[in-house]
Amino acid sequence: MTIPPPPTQPPTVGMPVPEPGEWWRKSGPRIPAPAVPEPAVHTPVPVGAGPAEAASIDDVARAFWAPAREILTEQAGAIAAQVGEQVGQLLTESEAQRAARQQVEYEQLLAAQRARMDSALDKVGETREQKAERHRIEDVLTPGQPVRRDDLVGFADLLAERISETPQDRAARRDQERELEKQRARAEEDRKRAAAGETPAQRALRHRQHQLADRREARARARRQRRRAARTTGTTDRVRRFRRWATLTAISAVGGYSVGLVPLITPGGPYVGLLLAAAGWALDLHLRDRGRLRVSEVRGAGPLAILVLSRIPVASGLAVACGIAPLFSALHLF
Incomplete structure (x- = not known):
């Protein structure tokens, strides 16, 4: 068997040579690009409109404001009467008359609440001593002045009271509020300790300690006030x-x-x-x-x-x- 001699030239002679880096694109497989769906066209339709006719702006506005109009129609008379009553009280009543009327209403409300509570506790067997102790704690915890009104009259009274306060009135009011909060806190502490089994001797000793602390605090406050009054100077x-x-x-x-x-x-x-x-x-x-x-x-x-x-x-x-x-x-x- 005779072996032919090797060729003198490579078999690719005369064929076009692709550019470097592009041969894989020109000779490789071609992947088709994905189909992009066309965007859907949305036609806006007014609220409440059917396929045949479109609602007007007046109809939409009328349907939108109908609930509010019904509410205002029902409540307009009551709101106007309430505002008129408050304005009448603000213009006709003096501050003393208004305070007296509110105090009487507040005391009547407290009396009715206490009567209901006494009736309910009498049915479960509350003794006379327990009732007296409960009344004592309620008198301390319950404020002597009615809660401030949350309407127009109360707001005007609050502004007038805060503006017309002198420094002495403001200091007295804050001292009174601080003393009332202290009494409420101690009454609540007495109730909790009595429920925990505190004896009368222990309660008397604790009250004595509170009295000594109050006296020391009053002396320190008076000393600070004397210093502040001594530093007060000014022109004419x-x-x-x-x-x-x-x-x-x-x-x-x-x-x-x-x-x-x-x-x-x-x-x-x-x-x-x-x-x-x-x-x-x-x-x-x-x-x-x-x-x-x-x-x-x-x-x-x-x-x-x-x-x-x-x-x-x-x-x-x-x-x-x-x-x-x-x-x-x-x-x-x-």
């Missing part, structure tokens, strides 16, 4: 009052400019400013106990903040009436 009373009034009025005017009240009434002229100042002054006098409390006599961060906010109409009206409203925009405060 009239200059100090005017300076404080001007400062608080300027702060209220800046607040009125920041909320947009001054630019709002500026086109109306000085008469509109005087009208707004008069209306705001009436509210200011009501909150300051009909003017018995001076603006310069208000102390404390909370009462000062309420005073500044309530005097925004007065200060804004005075700024417009005096013609100094353009000064705020020239100062570039905001």
Whole structure:
């Protein structure tokens, strides 16, 4: 068997040579690209519209506001009567008459609740001593003043009370609240310890310790008050009052400019400013106990903040009436 000689040239001579890096694309298998579905076309249909006709904007708005209109129609009379009653009480009753009426209603409510509780506990065999001890603890835990109202009259009374408070009244009120909370806490402690088996001798010793602690606290408080009174100095009373009034009025005017009240009434002229100042002054006098409390006599961060906010109409009206409203925009405060 004869073996042929090897070829002098490779068998690929004369064939096209692919570019480096592209041979796998040109000679490899071709994978078809995935089919992209066409996006679905959504046609918006108004609320409540059928396939034949489209609802109008008026029909949609009428259907939307129908429940609210029914509620307002049913409650409008009751709301108007309640607001009218509160405004009538605020304008006709004096503070003493209102406090007396609320105190009587509060005492009647407490008496009715105590009568129901006594009747229920008598059925389960409560003794006379247990009833007397329960009444004593209830008298301590129950506040002597009615809870403040949560309506318009209560809010106005609260603002007037906080603004018209002097530093002495505020200190007395805080001392009274602190003493009442202390009595309530001790009455609750007596009830818990009596249920745990405390003897009368142990209770008397504990009460004696409380009395000694109260005396030491009262002496320390009186010493601090004497130091504070000794450090009180100042200029003449009239200059100090005017300076404080001007400062608080300027702060209220800046607040009125920041909320947009001054630019709002500026086109109306000085008469509109005087009208707004008069209306705001009436509210200011009501909150300051009909003017018995001076603006310069208000102390404390909370009462000062309420005073500044309530005097925004007065200060804004005075700024417009005096013609100094353009000064705020020239100062570039905001």
